[in-house]
Amino acid sequence: MRQRSQLSQPPASDTKKPIRCAIYTRKSTEEGLEQEFNSLDAQRESAEAFIASQKNEGWVCLPEKYDDGGFTGGNMERPALKRLLAQAEAGNINCIVVYKVDRLSRSLMDFARIMEILERQHISFVSVTQQFNTTHSMGRLTLNILLSFAQFEREIISERTRDKMSAARKKGMWMGGIPVLGYDIHPQNRKLVVNPEEALRVKEAFSLYLDHESLLATAQELNHRGWTTKQWTTKSGIAKGGLAFEKVNLFRLLTNLTYIGKLEYKGELYEGEHEAIVESDVWNRVQALLHRNGKSGGVEVRNKFGSLLRGILFCDSCHAAMVHTYTARKECKIYRYYVCSKAQHRGWHTCPTKSLPAGEIEQFVVNRIRSIGSDRGLITETLNQARQLVQSDITKLENELTVVQHQLEYLGAEVPKVLSSRNGSRRSVTQTDPSELEEKIRIARQRAEELSAEIALRKNDWITESDIETALGTFDPMWEAMNAKERTKLIHLLVERVGYEGSAGKLSITFRPSGIKSLGQESFAA
Numbered sequence: 001m002r003q004r005s006q007l008s009q010p011p012a013s014d015t016k017k018p019i020r021c022a023i024y025t026r027k028s029t030e031e032g033l034e035q036e037f038n039s040l041d042a043q044r045e046s047a048e049a050f051i052a053s054q055k056n057e058g059w060v061c062l063p064e065k066y067d068d069g070g071f072t073g074g075n076m077e078r079p080a081l082k083r084l085l086a087q088a089e090a091g092n093i094n095c096i097v098v099y100k101v102d103r104l105s106r107s108l109m110d111f112a113r114i115m116e117i118l119e120r121q122h123i124s125f126v127s128v129t130q131q132f133n134t135t136h137s138m139g140r141l142t143l144n145i146l147l148s149f150a151q152f153e154r155e156i157i158s159e160r161t162r163d164k165m166s167a168a169r170k171k172g173m174w175m176g177g178i179p180v181l182g183y184d185i186h187p188q189n190r191k192l193v194v195n196p197e198e199a200l201r202v203k204e205a206f207s208l209y210l211d212h213e214s215l216l217a218t219a220q221e222l223n224h225r226g227w228t229t230k231q232w233t234t235k236s237g238i239a240k241g242g243l244a245f246e247k248v249n250l251f252r253l254l255t256n257l258t259y260i261g262k263l264e265y266k267g268e269l270y271e272g273e274h275e276a277i278v279e280s281d282v283w284n285r286v287q288a289l290l291h292r293n294g295k296s297g298g299v300e301v302r303n304k305f306g307s308l309l310r311g312i313l314f315c316d317s318c319h320a321a322m323v324h325t326y327t328a329r330k331e332c333k334i335y336r337y338y339v340c341s342k343a344q345h346r347g348w349h350t351c352p353t354k355s356l357p358a359g360e361i362e363q364f365v366v367n368r369i370r371s372i373g374s375d376r377g378l379i380t381e382t383l384n385q386a387r388q389l390v391q392s393d394i395t396k397l398e399n400e401l402t403v404v405q406h407q408l409e410y411l412g413a414e415v416p417k418v419l420s421s422r423n424g425s426r427r428s429v430t431q432t433d434p435s436e437l438e439e440k441i442r443i444a445r446q447r448a449e450e451l452s453a454e455i456a457l458r459k460n461d462w463i464t465e466s467d468i469e470t471a472l473g474t475f476d477p478m479w480e481a482m483n484a485k486e487r488t489k490l491i492h493l494l495v496e497r498v499g500y501e502g503s504a505g506k507l508s509i510t511f512r513p514s515g516i517k518s519l520g521q522e523s524f525a526a
Helices: 039-053 079-089 108-120 137-170 196-212 215-224 247-254 280-293 341-346 358-372 376-423 434-460 465-473 475-481 484-494 513-525
Strands: 019-027 059-061 066-069 095-098 124-127 183-185 192-194 231-233 239-241 262-265 268-271 313-315 320-328 334-340 355-357 495-501 506-511
Touching: 019 039, 019 079, 039 059, 039 066, 039 095, 066 079, 079 108, 108 124, 196 215, 196 247, 196 280, 196 376, 215 247, 247 280, 280 313, 280 320, 313 341, 320 341, 334 341, 334 358, 355 358, 358 484, 358 495, 358 506, 376 434, 484 495
Parallel strands: 019 059, 019 066, 019 095, 095 124, 313 495
Antiparallel strands: 183 192, 231 239, 262 268, 313 320, 320 334, 334 355, 495 506
């Protein structure tokens, strides 16, 4: 038998006035709301049946719906509730009917505020499934007890949810949220799986930032290629994402720990279940560059003391960048150093390298470059290293070209479908607009042409022993004629990365093949 509760009954009279009843329904989550008959409908149906049973008392169900789907009962920030209370204040309602007390509120304080409004307007409150009467003290005590348990239940659910999320994060499980570019969500187990096409774009974004050393320039290049942020469709069929790149969302992408296979929770890092997209070395170089550039504009950062290896020197023991710093003595003398960034943050005991005198390490690198042009073994070693880099770049470009070509095939197959839908049946909301499809095809074709041109240019970077001998054999006279700023540019033209292994005292230099090629051509022309 259905039970009911009632705050107060309208005063009886010989000529009964209609009691205008408003039904309020609420569900905490959006799950299941897309169904034809959902929880809100079930609550309304029960309330309508109860109002119909009071027809002899003059109860009338108002047609307007006050439904809050996907809103918590822990606060009053609910659109339907606000509309309901506004109607109550205006005197357009005589009675509010809910399926259960906690549908109206799960907070004692909020419920007290609502009750003040209802009592001030002499409005009745009815809970269909609970029995109490607030016209006397025992009924009010019963209501407060029910509300106390409702609030307690809400807090317990919140604690359990937080505990579950904490345990899942520590196990490396992805707990939902906005989808990440480079990954798709597996339909069964809801885990992150790599999207090959998007993963290629993520890798290229990191690579472009290392080349441009500027968020704005990198974002412009990504937009020029027609790439966008992650695009996905919600359960309700609403398209989200697909935005142009700008400094803010690009920075968010470049600092997302998901790409190195990790998850962060309350400041702690955990190994994720998903596969990494970006290599740790590339990630560390990008983070060091972002930290160095800060808000100052990237490549235009002032190099006050002419540090030759700024941005390209790394501590191989810690896989971290080495930053340039200095100390000033009383005699006005400046002492420059390169310091391991991880040692700065985690303590000197964590790093075998710690710091290096700037002048000595810079001179060592310059001497190493000088010696290559006259040492046959070093020429061969540098040649093999440079060719491997060129081949790696060509392979990446060819992989991207393959993806773009597949995209063109897919878009080409969509053309007749779109044309037939335009000429035939009415186009649905989810179908692609013909003009949008044409624009996507144009951008993809343009990108394919650019990639083909880049592949040809990279193949032209295939250097020979003669290139190295010509470029580095004349290094000394060029070096002596340059000022500090020009020397820094020359080092960055020739060298991509300098790694120092503190525990073994070993230094490795990674050269830029295109830099050697161009320097050789300039030297030859001179």
